[in-house]
Amino acid sequence: MPVHCVINKEKILNILAGVQNITNKKNTIAILDNILLQLENSLLTITAIDMEVGLQLSIEAEEMAAGSITLPSKKLYEIVKVSSSDTIEIKETENNWVTIKAGPSIYSLAGMASAEYPLFPRREEEKSIKVPSVLFLELIDRTQYAIADDQENMYSLTSALIDIEEKDGSTLIRMVSSDGHRLSLMEKAADSEILKLKNESGLILVPRRGIQEMKKYCEGRDEVEMSLENDLLFISDDKSMLAIRLKKGEYPPYKSIIGVIQKKYQVTVEREKFIESLIRSDLFTRDIYHTIRIDLARDSMIFSSENTELGSFKEELPVSYEGENLTLGFNCRYFIETLEVMEGEKVHMYLDGQDSACCFTSEADQGFLSIVMPMNI
Known part of the structure; x- marks a missing residue:
């Protein structure tokens, strides 16, 4: 039976916005660009699915006629988004076409038969x-x-x-x-x-x-x-x-990889200042690997980067460090992305020597650990 219902604009808009990352992909199967609409007992169930992820959501609807159909996800989202009406009426006509009424606006949209849509996986509730x-x-x-x-x-x-x-x-x-x-x-x-x-x-x-x-x-x-x-x-x-x-x-x-690092040297540094210095260092990195040089000495960390066409950068940051002098090369973007997800004012940076990987932890981040591999400089 052809589907016919009226639904709240904001409710369906939120759902349509949430499924775009699933349907708005380069799918090799055309129908996966569509969402499945199933109306029964005044409940509209919307399904979006691809080869990796499936999402199914239900909202209340004013039901005139129960039924099911698939409609282009992106175009339906665009129609609802620009609508000036508080409600959206969807009515299936012939050959999988639907008429969509939104205030003074009337749209005709081509759909596909719901029988062609992949089945949503079933689960066992007791598990x-x-x-x-x-x-x-x-x-x-x-x-x-x-x-x-x-x-x-x-x-x-x-x-x-x-x-x-x-x-x-x-x-x-x-x-x-x-x-x-x-x-x-x-x-x-x-x-x-x-x-x-x-x-x-x-x-x-x-x-x-x-x-x-x-x-x-x-x-x-x-x-x-x-x-x-x-x-x-x-x-x-x-x-x-x-x-x-x-x-x-x-x-x-991963446990073996973590176990290799002996944490011979420890550097304690203020997280925000560390990030700021790294961002400035990245301005003059000269390759796609964003390689910077870090010179470690007692209570001092010196950042440097150079681009033969643009210039160079150098900055010293006070840290807590009592080990031997080390010269290190790392991808500064990897450092930045790690530090940005961490919390706390200070972080600990562990090294085993000149060419070792770097391990990040923090007292404020119980349970968190990050390892970054070194780069040649």
């Missing part, structure tokens, strides 16, 4: 657990920046690793990310119920787009329900559900 949203928001905020781009050759690095384990009578959940040049880890204590999210392999690899949607979903919600079934991670509340298809593969042994 889900309730989790405070803030737990995953903290994990994501501290690690998302270091996930590798999709061009990365090592497939698993385009995901964030979720690792759950029991240690010394406590249940810990970690999120780890790495692009091969740096590694970021955030660890939090959690209720033992979170152990139900562990799978047989112990590896939960959430793709980068899944992490992005996971963050958006958790924001504005105090609590969510989560479950892990086969290769799918489900996150939901009473009116919506996010499904993320997990990646398969081996993740680098």
Whole structure:
């Protein structure tokens, strides 16, 4: 039966805005550019799905005729966004066309049959657990920046690793990310119920787009329900559900990588001043790697960068350091991005020598650790 309903503009606009990152992609399957609208019992369910992520949300609607159809996500969003009316009327006519009325404006929009739309994954309700949203928001905020781009050759690095384990009578959940040049880890204590999210392999690899949607979903919600079934991670509340298809593969042994750093030398520095000096240093970096030179001496850190065509930069920053003199090369952008997600006035920077990786921690960031690999200068 052709669908016909009237819906609140602001409610559907919020939903349409939230699904654009899923549907507004270069999909090889044309119908994935559309959203599925299903109307039943005065409830309009909207589904957006691609090969990695699916999102399903429901809002109340004034129902004239139940039914379902798929419509172009971007164009429907544009129509609703510029509408001057408080309500939007959608009425299916013939051959999957719909008439959209918004105040004095009338639009005709081509859709596609709902039967062609992929099925949204189903989950088993009894397997889900309730989790405070803030737990995953903290994990994501501290690690998302270091996930590798999709061009990365090592497939698993385009995901964030979720690792759950029991240690010394406590249940810990970690999120780890790495692009091969740096590694970021955030660890939090959690209720033992979170152990139900562990799978047989112990590896939960959430793709980068899944992490992005996971963050958006958790924001504005105090609590969510989560479950892990086969290769799918489900996150939901009473009116919506996010499904993320997990990646398969081996993740680098992050514990071994962390264990290599012996923390022979410690530098303590004011975080904000450190960031400001790095930003200034980056003005004269001469390559795509944003390489700067750092000279460490007792209670002193000197930044320098040079561009043969533009000029050079040098600045000294007071720090707390009592080790031997060291000359270091690092990508200053990696330092900046790490320091920007950290908290607290001061951070600790650990090194083992001239060509060692650098490890960042802070007393204000319990559970957080970041490693940046060195560069040749």
